[in-house]
Amino acid sequence: MFTETPIDRRKRLTENVMRIFLLVVTSVMIIPLLLIIGYLLYKAIPVLSLEFLFSNPRDNMRAGGIWAPFLGTIYLVVVSLLVSAPIGVFAAVYLNEYARESWFTRITNLAVVNLAGVPSIVHALFGVGAFVLFAGLGESILAASLTLAIMTLPVIIASTTEALKAVPMPFREACWNLGATRWQTIRRIVIPNSISGILTGVILQVSRAAGETAPIMFTGAVFYKAIAEGNLFAYNITEQCMALSLHLFTISTQVPDVTEGTPHGTAVVLVGSVLLVNAAAIILRVYLRTRKKW
Amino acid sequence: MRNKIEISDLQVHYGDQSALNGISFDVQPNEILGIIGPAQSGKTTLLKVINRTLEFVPEATLNGTVKLDGVDISTIGDVYGLRRRIGMVLPLPVGLPLSIYDNVAFAPRAAGLRSKSQLDELVERCLQQAALWDEVKDRLNTLGTKLSGGQQQRLTIARALSHQPEVLCLDEFSIAIDPVTTMRIEEVLKTLQKEMTILLVTNLVQQAKRLATRTAFFLNGDLIEIDSTDVIFSDTPTQQATYDYVNGTFG
Numbered sequence: 001m002f003t004e005t006p007i008d009r010r011k012r013l014t015e016n017v018m019r020i021f022l023l024v025v026t027s028v029m030i031i032p033l034l035l036i037i038g039y040l041l042y043k044a045i046p047v048l049s050l051e052f053l054f055s056n057p058r059d060n061m062r063a064g065g066i067w068a069p070f071l072g073t074i075y076l077v078v079v080s081l082l083v084s085a086p087i088g089v090f091a092a093v094y095l096n097e098y099a100r101e102s103w104f105t106r107i108t109n110l111a112v113v114n115l116a117g118v119p120s121i122v123h124a125l126f127g128v129g130a131f132v133l134f135a136g137l138g139e140s141i142l143a144a145s146l147t148l149a150i151m152t153l154p155v156i157i158a159s160t161t162e163a164l165k166a167v168p169m170p171f172r173e174a175c176w177n178l179g180a181t182r183w184q185t186i187r188r189i190v191i192p193n194s195i196s197g198i199l200t201g202v203i204l205q206v207s208r209a210a211g212e213t214a215p216i217m218f219t220g221a222v223f224y225k226a227i228a229e230g231n232l233f234a235y236n237i238t239e240q241c242m243a244l245s246l247h248l249f250t251i252s253t254q255v256p257d258v259t260e261g262t263p264h265g266t267a268v269v270l271v272g273s274v275l276l277v278n279a280a281a282i283i284l285r286v287y288l289r290t291r292k293k294w
Numbered sequence: 295m296r297n298k299i300e301i302s303d304l305q306v307h308y309g310d311q312s313a314l315n316g317i318s319f320d321v322q323p324n325e326i327l328g329i330i331g332p333a334q335s336g337k338t339t340l341l342k343v344i345n346r347t348l349e350f351v352p353e354a355t356l357n358g359t360v361k362l363d364g365v366d367i368s369t370i371g372d373v374y375g376l377r378r379r380i381g382m383v384l385p386l387p388v389g390l391p392l393s394i395y396d397n398v399a400f401a402p403r404a405a406g407l408r409s410k411s412q413l414d415e416l417v418e419r420c421l422q423q424a425a426l427w428d429e430v431k432d433r434l435n436t437l438g439t440k441l442s443g444g445q446q447q448r449l450t451i452a453r454a455l456s457h458q459p460e461v462l463c464l465d466e467f468s469i470a471i472d473p474v475t476t477m478r479i480e481e482v483l484k485t486l487q488k489e490m491t492i493l494l495v496t497n498l499v500q501q502a503k504r505l506a507t508r509t510a511f512f513l514n515g516d517l518i519e520i521d522s523t524d525v526i527f528s529d530t531p532t533q534q535a536t537y538d539y540v541n542g543t544f545g
Contacts, residue, residue, distance in 0.1 A: 100352050101352060171390055173347070173384070174384070174390055175390070177377060177382040177454075178401035178456075179377035179404060179457060180374070180400070181374060189390060192391075193391055
């Protein structure tokens with residue numbers, strides 16, 4: 001007959017205490033997130049409407065909607081990822097699939113790791129020097145997007161490298177033994193089986209690019225600019241634009257007597273868009289994983 | 295008869311470590327050459343030298359020559375063409391994450407074959423040669439990776455045959471599969487011998503005894519002895535080490 005010894009009892013007690021402790025810690029982490037979203041939604045409900053999304057700010061930004069900054073953020077994110085995603089993915093493919101261990105790859109990998117940790121304000125100053133002044137792009141969507149691209153590039157390289165490494169080496173060896181070139185191996189086996197990881201890594205950078213204020217405020221984002229409402233092509237990428245993150249900062253701190261709820265509504269749109277894109281990434285990942293092939 | 299493969303004074307180092315210390319031997323056309331020896335004796339390295347995939351190992355250095363049909367393989371410009379002349383079957387079955395059909399069609403497609411009818415015919419022939427056709431002919435579109443281990447190993451053999459190699463190298467092919475499948479593949483090899491030269495690296499000395507025309511015994515990167523299988527497995531091979539290894543009284 002089994003009877004509980006004092007040692008058993010102590011182990012059981014410790015086990016329960018740890019379980020509860022870990023649960024509490026996890027809850028503490030989730031509660032602020034829920035509070036933020038709940039508070040924002042509560043405050044924003046009165047102003048949230050399609051009209052809010054599709055009309056420009058009015059009365060010196062005290063009232064009206066967020067169309068100009070909303071579209072500006074979309075421009076900045078899309079243009080920056082159009083630059084950083086291909087370059088980042090190809091660079092990662094080169095580093096992981098072609099390059100041999102050498103001083104060049106070691107320095108590149110070191111640069112990737114360190115660039116990922118550079119504060120965004122430093123990227124901003126680099127963007128001013130390199131794109132606005134040296135390249136002569138002026139303060140423009142292009143200059144701001146390129147600055148964001150430089151900021152997201154190392155992270156895309158890192159996440160793509162992880163995705164490529166997840167494809168087992170024996171697959172590559174089998175292909176080489178069959179007389180396939182490296183590129184044939186990459187195109188037929190490596191990329192198709194790492195694409196979900198690669199895309200997830202790229203899509204997660206949308207939220208970073210959309211949320212950053214510092215890199216764009218000196219390189220292309222302006223406090224106010226009226227554009228044609230409802231026209232998706234209202235911006236020219238050689239000109240400046242508004243952006244949600246900067247707009248939120250402006251109406252929260254720089255403009256007096258803003259209509260109640262407008263900053264909250266702006267924040268909800270920013271957070272909501274980012275969550276929507278991230279959710280798309282998760283769905284894509286789940287979908288591609290159900291087709292996992294080994 | 296002209297030698298299919300001539301190896302002379304072949305040395306391979308991985309960094310400071312020697313894997314093959316200057317070995318020389320010939321392989322005859324249409325023979326099954328059994329290659330036996332304990333782990334770390336350089337057998338796998340030898341196969342990597344022959345299809346030049348050793349070039350993917352960054353720290354490996356190579357001296358000596360390997361000739362295929364009298365041509366030094368290091369002078370062959372089209373390394374991918376060379377690899378297609380040599381079929382390679384590795385110890386662990388690796389079904390590529392493609393359909394069964396695409397697994398077998400991979401190498402011909404990589405070589406530029408596009409014709410659907412020719413591919414169909416080739417896939418069927420290779421799967422039949424590998425004794426897998428009857429089990430998979432109704433589900434060629436399912437994933438190769440979902441097959442059982444023994445089936446996957448026959449799939450890799452079909453794949454190795456798909457580029458119609460002159461030399462088939464098998465590296466301990468039976469290590470991950472059941473005895474029944476092993477015996478089936480051994481029967482397949484006896485048939486294939488009529489069409490190609492086979493290098494059979496094996497840990498099972500009895501497998502070499504059953505199949506090999508000649509057998510080579512490797513030990514610590516040296517070729518100790520190569521002779522007809524009857525001699526190697528007799529009571530009187532030239533080297534005592536060979537006798538000890540074959541009879542299981544080794545070290």
